[in-house]
Amino acid sequence: MKQIAIYGKGGIGKSSISSNLSVNLASEGFEVLLIGCDPKSDSTINLFGGRRIDTVLDLYKKGITDPDKLIYEGYNGVKGVEVGGPAAGVGCAGRGILVALKTLNKDYYLEKGFDIIIYDVPGDVVCGGFAGPAREGYADEIYIVTSGEYLSVYAANNIAKGLFNLNVKMGGIIGNMRGIPSEEQKIKSYSEEIGSQLINAVERNPKIYESEIEGKTVLEKYPDDPLNLKFKDIGNKIINNKKAKVPNPTTDEKIRSIIGGFY
Template sequence: MKQIAIYGKGGIGKSSISSNLSVNLASNGLEVLLVGCDPKSDSAINLFGGRRIDTVLDLYKKGVTDPDKLVFEGFNGVKAVEVGGPAAGVGCAGRGILVALKTLNKDYYLEKGFDVVIYDVPGDVVCGGFAGPAREGYADEIYIVTSGEYLSIYAANNIVKGLFNLNVKLGGIIGNMRGITNEVEKIELYAKEIDSSLIGAIERNHKIHESEIEGKTVLEKYPNDPLNLKFKDIGSKILQNKKAKVPTPTVDEKIRSILGGVY
């Protein structure tokens, strides 16, 4: 079993990549569990035709803690869990993630025979709770989603600082392209700077957008589209990746210098 966590700047496309990766890995015959850690509960929405599943924390409030009742089966047999969380502006979403992770743990995943567990974690590492999936016993390695834009790479570097502090391995960078000049080169240079690599890039594609409007992954709406092969390729690279290591964060000036040098 391999457990990975997807981090990245808010709005960069972590949930799109996580759900598309999940269904494509499942189409290769793997048992996949997608754990959405965003209090907005929108990680798995594209596996259920736009329907929101009951969240771990909503069920927890009702006294339901049996993991089997927290996991739902979505498109292509992918199992999914949404951690959920408090309403905006109250409570502590980070604590919610920790409580949910305690309920859903490695022993349960092994018992159920999952081959891959993907944690989709919101935003930057904002507090200890959001770093929960990166802690020992959960994700084996982290993947950061970024575009070649400055703020996205700046956020990625902030996550790298968190991984460095927590001594957590980074599997690599996944590019979610915005169509800016020399974007792949920019991300590759940054990845090299932090002692990592770009393991794959998803080009900007209207089919992702169109699929999501219907609450679907690309595989469901456009099963024969080559874009699916790209997700499969990233998925197999992740499964075969043996080069994950603790990254070394860089400084802001260096990021600006890298991005400025490849206009």
């Protein structure tokens, strides 16, 4: 079993990548569990036709802590979990993640025979709780989603700093492109700059958001679209990835020169 966590700048497409990755891995025969760690609870929404499942923390409040009752089966047999958390502006979402992950736990995943656990983590690493999925016993390696835009790479680098400080391994970078010039090369150069690798880069494609409007992944709405092959490729590379290592974050100047260098 492999456990991975997906980090990246807010709004960069972590949930789109995670859900499309999950359903394509499932169609390759893997048992997949997607754990959405955002208190907004929108990571798994495309597995359930737009329906929001009950969150671990809502159920926890009602005294329900049996992992079997916290996990839902979505499209293509992918299992989905939403950690949930407090409403915006109150409580402590970070603590919520720690409590929810402890309630679920690795022994249970092993017992259920999952091949891959994917944690979809909100935004950058903002507090100790949000780094929870990156801790020992949780994700074995981290993937960062970024576009080739400066702020997105800057956020990725900030996450890489967190991983460096926490001594956590990074599996690579997944590009989610916005359509700027030489974008894939920019992301690739940045990946190499921090001693990591570009797993693959997904082009901007209206089929992704067309599917999302219906609460679906691309595989469900456009099963024959070649985009699915890209997600399968990313999935297989992650499953077989043996090159995870702690990244060496770079400087702001270096990022600017890498990104600027391709114009």
